[in-house]
Amino acid sequence: MSVKAFAPASIGNVSLGFDLLGAALAPLDGSLLGDWVDVRASNSFELSVDGRFASRLPTGTQNNIVTKCYEFYQQALISHNKAPLSVAMHLHKALPIGSGLGSSASSIVAAFYALNAYAGEPFDKDTLLLMMGELEGQISGSIHYDNVAPSYLGGMTLMTGLERPVCSHLPVFDDWYWVACYSGLSVSTAAARNILPRQYDLSTTLAFGRQLAVFVHALHCGDRALAASTMNDVIAEQHRKTLLPNFDAARDYAGQQAALAFGISGSGPTVFAVADKYENAQHIQTWLEEHYIQNEDGFSHICKIDTAGTRILPA
Template sequence: MARTRAFAPASIGNVSLGFDLLGAALSPVDGEQMGDWVEVKNAESFALSVDGRFASRLPSGASNNIVTRCYDFFQQALASHNKPLLKVAMHLHKALPIGSGLGSSASSIVAAFYALNEHAGKPFDEDTLLVMMGELEGQISGSIHYDNVAPSYVGGMTLMTGQDNPVCSKLPVFDDWYWVVCYSGLSVSTAAARDILPRQYELGTTLTFGRQIGVFVHALHSGEKALAASVMQDVIAEKHRKTLLPKFDEAREYCMAQNGIAFGISGSGPTVFAVANNLDDAKRMQTWLNIHYIQNDDGFSHICHIDTIGARHISA
C-alpha cells in the first residue's frame, strides 16, 4: 500500500478502582471520533507533519515528537527481526489535548504503531506491538503501564495481566451504560500525578483495592450491574490527585445526585468521568459539567459508550 491511515480512540485509565490495571476505550454516542489518527505513506526519506486542534501544544521539532520515536523504535524492531526497513513519511492529526487524562500520548502511539505495522504487512503480532507501545508510553509517563495503550489498541475494557503474552485480557462491558467524560481544559502531567502519590499504603487499603477489582471483574462476567457499580471507588489515587482538579468534589456531588452509578478521575486527570444508566441522566450531568467544571476554551465533554473496536483503519 502507498498510504495507510489508522485511528486510535481516547481512553479512561484506571477506571477508578483499577489503578494501572484497568482501562477502557471511548466512543462518543453522537458518532464523533475522539482520538488521534496517524498516516504512513511511501517516501524517499522520513518526515513528520502534524495538524489538528491540539497540534500547537506538541513539543517543537519532529525529533521531539512521540510519533518520530515510534518510527525509530519500529525500524529498530524490523532490523532486529531481519525484516526490510520502511521508507515512509508520517502525519499526525492531534485531536486530543496533552495532559488531559484521556490517553492522549497513548492514542498517538497506538495509531502510529498500528499504521506502521499495517503498512509493513503486519510483521508483529498484537502482544509484541503492545509491548512496544508500553515502552514508548513509559518514556513519557516515567513508568511502563498499559491502561491506556491496551484499550486504545484492542478496544473495550482491558485488564492488564502483568505478562508480556498476553499483555491484557478484554472484559465484558455493559452496553447500556453511558460514560460522560469532561475535560476541564487544564493540563496535568502524568509523571507529576504519580509523584503526588504515597510510596506505601496501609494493609487495609491494599486489601480493599484487591477485593474491589476481584468483585468488579466477577460482576462484569456475571452481568451484575449493581455489584459492579458498588465497587467503583478509587482507594489508591483519588484523594491525592483531586487536589489538582478544581471543582472535583462539587462535580462528583452533582453527578451522583443525578442517579450517577459512579464518578471518578480519568487516568491522572483533569478529565473526570461519570457513569449513568440512561441518556437523560447523562445529558443533565454533561450540561452541568460544561457550565461548572470546564475552566477554559480548551475544555470539552462527550457522552460515550465503551469503544469495543480499538485501533482501526480509516479512509485516507
C-alpha cells in the same frame, strides 16, 4: 500506498483499577475522539502535524512521539532481519496533552498500528502492544498499559502482568453511558504519580484487591449493581483531586443525578461519570460543561465503550 490509523481516547484506571484497568471511548454522536496517523511512501522520513491540539506538541520533529515510534519500529524491523521502511508520517492531534484521556497513548498506538499495517503486519498483537507500552513508559516514567491496551484493542481491558497475553478483555454493559469531561487544564502524568504516597496501609491494599476482584466477577456475571458498587478509587483520587478545581462539587452533582460512578480519568483533569439512563447522563454533561470546564480548550462527550479499538480509516 498510504495507511491511516485511528486510535480512540481511553479512561485509565477506571477508578478502581489503578494501572490495571482501561476502557476505550466512543462518543454517541459518532465523532472520532482520538488521534490518527497516516503513513505513506517517501524517499526519506518526514513528519507533519495538524489538529486542534497540534500547537501543544513539543517543537521539532525529533521531539515528537511519532518520530520516536518510527525509530523504535525501524530498529525492531532490523533486529528481526526485516527491511526498514522509507516513509513519511502525518499526525492529526485531536486529544489534548496531559488531559487524562490517553493522549500520548492514542498517538503511539495509531503510529505503531499504521506502521505495522503499512509493513504488512510483521509483528503480532502482543509484540506490538509491548512496543506501545515501552514507548508510553518513556513518556510517563513507567511502563503501564491501561491506556495503550484499550486504545489498541478496544473495550475494557485488564492488565495481566504477563508478556503474553499482556491483557484480557472484560465484558461491558452496553446500556451504561460514560460522560467524559476535559476541563481544559493540563496535568502531567509524572507529576500526578509523584503526588501519590510511596506506601499504602494494609486496609487500603485489601480494599483495592477486593474491589477489583468483585468488579471483574460482577462484569462476568452481568451484575450491574454489584459492579457499580465497587467503582471507588482508594488509591489515587483523594490525592489527585487537589489538582482538579471543582472536583468535589462535580462528584456531588453526579451523585444527585443517580450516577453509578464518578471518578478521575487516568491522572486527570478529565473526569468521568457512569449513568444507566441517558437523561441523567445529559444532566451531568450539562453541569460539567457549565461548572467543571475551565477554559475554551475544555469539552465533554457522552460515550459508550468503544469495542472496535484502533482501526484503519479511509485514506
